[in-house]
Amino acid sequence: MGNILSVLIALVFVMGIGVPLLYPVFKKKLGWLLSSIPLLIFIVLIAELIRLPGREAAILESSWSMFEGLDFSFRLDGLSLIFGLLISGIGFLVLLYASYYMSKYDRQGHFFTYLMLFMGAMTGLVFSDNLIALFIFWELTSVASFFLIGFDHHQEKSRQASLQALLITAFGGLSLLFAVILTGHIAGTYRISELLEQSIHLGNHPHYYLILNMVLIAAFTKSAQFPVHFWLPGAMQAPTPVSAYLHSATMVNAGVFLLLRLYPLLGGTILWKYALILTGGITMFLGAFFSMGQRDFKRILAFTTISALGTMVLLIGIDTGSSLKAALVFFIVHGLYKGGLFMIAGIVDKSTGTRDIYQLSGLYKSMPYTTAAAFLAIISMAGLPPMLGFIGKELIYEAKLQLPEISWIVLPLGVGANIMMVAVSITVFVELFLPSKKHMAQTLIKYKEKELPYSFLLGPIVLAILGLALGLAPHILENAIANGLFFMRSHTTDAKLSLWHGFNDVLLLSIFTILCGVLVFVIRKPVTKFISRIISLLDRYHLPTLFANMINYYLYLAAKNTRRIQHGYHRFYLITFFLVAIGLIALQLVRINTVELLPSSFSPIKTHVVLLLFVSSLSVIFAVVAKTRLSAILAMGLLGYGIGMLYLFYGAVDLAITQFLVETIIMVIFVMVIYYLPKFAVMSSKLSRIRDAIISLVVGAFVTLVIIESELIKPESPISSFYVENAYIEAKGRNIINTILIDFRALDTLGEMVVITMAAAGVFSLFRFQIKRLKQKEGADKSDGSSDIIS
Amino acid sequence: MELVIAIFIGLLFACGVYLILRRSIVKVILGIFVLSNATNLIIFLAGxxxxxxxxxxAEGEQTLDPALINDPVAQVLVLKAIVIGLGIAAYILALKYRYFQVTGTHDLDLLKNTDQR
Known part of the structure; x- marks a missing residue:
């Protein structure tokens, strides 16, 4: 078989990226062209399904390595085959569907690019044999779904929903990365096939709980489990083909896939069981319960998806062979009916302009085929025979009954959820398609079904027929399920599927569920009222709003803190810096605690030097308090010459000469520039001047302390004796300072010259710019006579 | 004597810090000059x-006893620092000159924005 899987997945990505080139050529036919790729994948997978061995090893693909440890290798087994079939099959139908649905939209090219990337990421995710690659595809699905949900980006709702979906699922993705790296580190390999073959279970590892929690966060955020379920109803802002795809086979099912995939590594412990059962159970019930209170068809479907995802998570958590089997079957069931129903919602929306089920009625007259497809899909959702949904529901009840210790809580939740599911299914069908006495006016139909293209109606019809066919002949799936279960170490579980299980308590439970569901349908008015009441009561805890508020508050805090720290006041930055420096120095001085103010090693005091320092001190103090610029600069010059004199007293002749020269040049420049500089002005208040004075005195005192302290630290043998001894012998110079500068450390001096040159170039360019501006200004003055304030 | 010079340096630092905490940019530049002089003195003192x-x-001698003189490396370092200080001073003054021409202010508190107004 060669590398066919890698090639196919690469093809999806290449075509997705190539859409901008293809779109101008194919225009409206692009959807048709693109749909051939998932069809191809689907056919390949069907071929694999036929030759798939029941309980044997997976078909492994060779791989190509990108980096060390990251090889995009793909594998095929029962589990990934089931997911892959749904992804490619529904992907094919969705692309056909979208090619008509999107034909009125702008930016169709963008749409198909995102959709193909999404499809490629999802296919890669399920076939990936490497945990790191799995993570990459996982994040790619989040990113692609962000673009798809926010496709109508001119609507604020859309943007908000896509941002929420991204933040939540990408957060889960990050925790998946942690889990993946930890797992790979512990097990020594990132290859999923190797992990499975070695029968590694991390249950006894000290980091097990960390890994498990991370994986659960990832799966629950992706699969919209309570309490982060709220991004999924928001995600219906996406165009309907996207919703159909996202709910039925991709995205939200990735979390379920992850749990199934990692089940052999992590599953079966107490925490695993209870976390999944609790979360799944709550999600299952709440999703079904709240679906009844909605009016929007798509929203109803979104809530039933949440319920279905909860059911799958719960089944994985029950952790018996038959519950895993039920989860796999239910995934297929759900994919088939949910994909179809979303497409029907899109058809209804297109042809009538609304999705409110209470405004529509009697659609069966104008759209008979759609009604038939909807009927089949809805009885599959309700779990009635002879659909595959019935088998799925029977298996679920069977699995739930297997746990006597927790079935008292799981069973009522499950039965309750299913009752609501039955009720909502009947309600939707009756309200939408059957004639109603309440509505005197027939619903306005914009497009009759006959006018709609064949490809638009194909999806729901094919999916409905598939659901029926698989319900009648479920043994087609047995091979794949058996193989999938084999890789989840449920070697002994019977993978047999049949419509008729015999007369047992599961069947009784089903009949009870259906009867109750019909009862709820009959009294649906008070029930919906009651649920809407609860929803409005919960409005204060409206999770999307709370989440949005949380994000906004976070941003607000960040902005506030940034403003507080980055306030833009130069002097307060400096004050902060000085205070921190003083604090650290004080800490260190206290720690060593040996400040000696008058060490005996100090040289004797010389009166003329003290006098010089006194004069210099006076001049610098005068410079600080000077009222005019010129006097301040003169005082500064006096200080500079004083320091030069000090150098001279201690034998540093070269220093003194340089200091005198430099000080003179600076004075000259200053006086040259001073004409252009503003006059001195007292800007700060008296209080802040006192504060600054205190800070600067403290800084000065600490500097003095540090100097005295460091005076005591003398290196044993300073490097300078080498220069002194070799100045004449090596460099043939009698001035030691000069030989160091231009012989021993000539490169340093070269660097210094570069610095000076750069400074000169900087000064030059600053003034040159100025000259240009002046010339421009002269030109401007001549033209309009006005003067430029800036220059 | 070291103590007296250390106190002198402390005074220079106090004045320099006080000056660079001003709002007027001319005073800030003066403060930078004072601080650079003071820092040079610290290095000199360390030698x-x-x-x-x-x-x-001396003429006719081959070498000199290192113990007789102060550390020459410290003096070399200070010399380089003085020269580079000149470069910085010239550049700061030119920058300041341009800055005042462009913005028309010398109040640093008004200079909080990177955008032109």
Missing amino acids: GIRSEQIPFI
């Missing part, structure tokens, strides 16, 4: 002020 002899090797 020792025990001797007053010039670090020259």
